[in-house]
């Protein structure tokens with residue numbers, strides 16, 4: 536399913552600098568968005584594969600990774616894998632599409648959140 540993330544990509548490119556994570560919403564699914572060092576937008580599920588803490592609360596590292604500050608698992612932004620050999624799933628990347636100065640994200644059905652992640 537496609538979700539519109541930004542309705543004015545030119546404006547967002549000016550507002551959000553490279554290597555800064557922001558959280559966006561696709562339905563009820565929270566996604567982390569950032570421009571990598573090549574100024575290309577990437578998106579992944581904003582939930583640490585370890586215990587689902589939002590990765591936008593973590594840190595971007597100089598070696599192109601995102602560090603979850605909760606238990607310090609570190610994930611490559613190139614392939615999503617945890618780089619220190621921790622036994623966990625990789626980041627879940629989402630495809631992004633630009634059209635008519637808008638940015639869209641494609642979320643597979645299995646990644647759509649039907650209820651709040653932290654509700655029981």
Ligand code: FES
Nearest residue numbers: 583585603606608
């Ligand atoms: S919740 Fe991210 S490392 Fe544990």
